[in-house]
Amino acid sequence: MLGRFIAQSRRLSSMAVQSPEFKALFTEGLKTLTDLFAREKYELRIAGGAVRDLLAGKQPHDVDFATTATPDQMKDLFLKEGIRLINNKGEKHGTVTARINHQNFEVTTLRVDLRTDGRHAEVEFTTDWEQDAERRDLTINSMFLGFDGTLYDYFNGYEDLKNRRIRFVGDPAKRIQEDYLRILRYLRFYGRIAERSGDHSPSTLEAIRESAPGLGGISGERIWVELKKILEGNHVNHLIQLIYQLGVAPHIGLPENGNLEEFSRVCSQAEHLSPKPMTLLTALFSRPDGIQKLDLRLKISREEKGLALFLLKERKELTVDRAESEPLKPYQDYVIDSREPDAHKKVCELLKYQGEERLLTQMEQWTLPRFPISGHDLRRMGICSGKEMGRILQELKERWKESGYRADKEELLNSVSRSEGTE
Secondary structure (H helix, E strand, O other), rough: OOOOOEEEOOOOOOOOOOOHHHHHHOOOOHHHHHHHHHHOOOEEEOOOOOHHHHHOOOOOOOOOOEEEEOOOHHHHHHHHOOOEOOOHHHHHHEEEEEEOOOEEEEEEEEEEEEEEEEEEEEEEOOOHHHHHHOOOEEEHHOOOOOOEEEEEEEEOHEEEEEEEEOOOOOOOOHHHHOOOHHHHHHHHHHHHOOOOOOOOOHHHHHHHHHHHHHHOOOHHHHHHHHHHHHHHHHHHHHHHHHHHOOOOOOHOOOOOOOOHHHHHHHHHHHHHHOHHHHHHHHHHOOHHOOOOHHHHHHHOOOOHHHHHHHHHHHOOOOOOOOOOOOOHHHHHHHHOOOOOHHHHOOOOHHHHHHHOHHHHHHHHHHHOOOOOOHHHHHHOOOOOOOOHHHHHHHHHHHHHHHOOOOOOOOHHHHHOOOOHHHO
């Protein structure tokens, strides 16, 4: 639900925000920051995603700020006040980060892009708020918010947000060619904001199709961040299908002939089970070497790669036997026999992949039982041969599993013939 606002009449679309989420931002640190900039007569506003979240009635996780002050002016201002500056890597792009009252405040000078190569931009600082808004990707991300609650909206971002519409600022092709990652950002925000699948403008889809090869020059780490968020949002099946239809897939590490039918099926049966992004993505793959190629392109984590390879191997092998009275037992046995510390989590993801909601609930509530027999117990019985001990331990473990993990130590040891320990 959108927040509460009081409309105002201005040259550009604007209004005064009067929401609890906005008022909650005013910590002692923020008050110090705004007082400093006001005293030096530098304009300072909340920028980008935080404004979008506030308008949607959400508390922002991160708040970025924009200002007419240059980086040098900001540094002079902060140093004069004895305020610590951190992380100076963003200064050449206009960003200065100050530490005030145990909070970090990231403030960026208004700027325009002079030249771009699809990945990086050479910027020039400006004091024109509309110029800075024009260089941003989507209309819903191009708004600013003053500390008196005034919304500055140069490209009808608020109307788009109310109508749950995702549009590029200006020409889609131009915006994408400035940074090809904006293709995935568009899809990600579509899955987050849009109400219906397939509500795209033809010019946007054409711009994505023509610019898709540019994603080949974007780092895998940046692509994976966006792709995971797409897989965690809404309209996942539609958006992945679109990625293939528009020729984006081969440039971001996805298999050229991904199994879209399997992906659609898994999305349908797992979407309400909160699957991990890699759980859904694995449906596109048919061979382990495809996962290896994905890893080379996107630099996925060891845990993500392990999950994908597990799902690829077990999705048809480790399945529910409807004729069995205990259909969860094969999955439990797998966890019992596995030496991997995350086997329980992997099996839960497999059940999501397979759409086994009832069994998933049981598996999530299941506590891994401890096998009650150790080698020490057998040595006390006179069984000392390592080979023989291993064989007997395995036999006892199988009996324990067959009992539904209910057989206790005494019962299991009584089943061992003492003669097995003597030559």
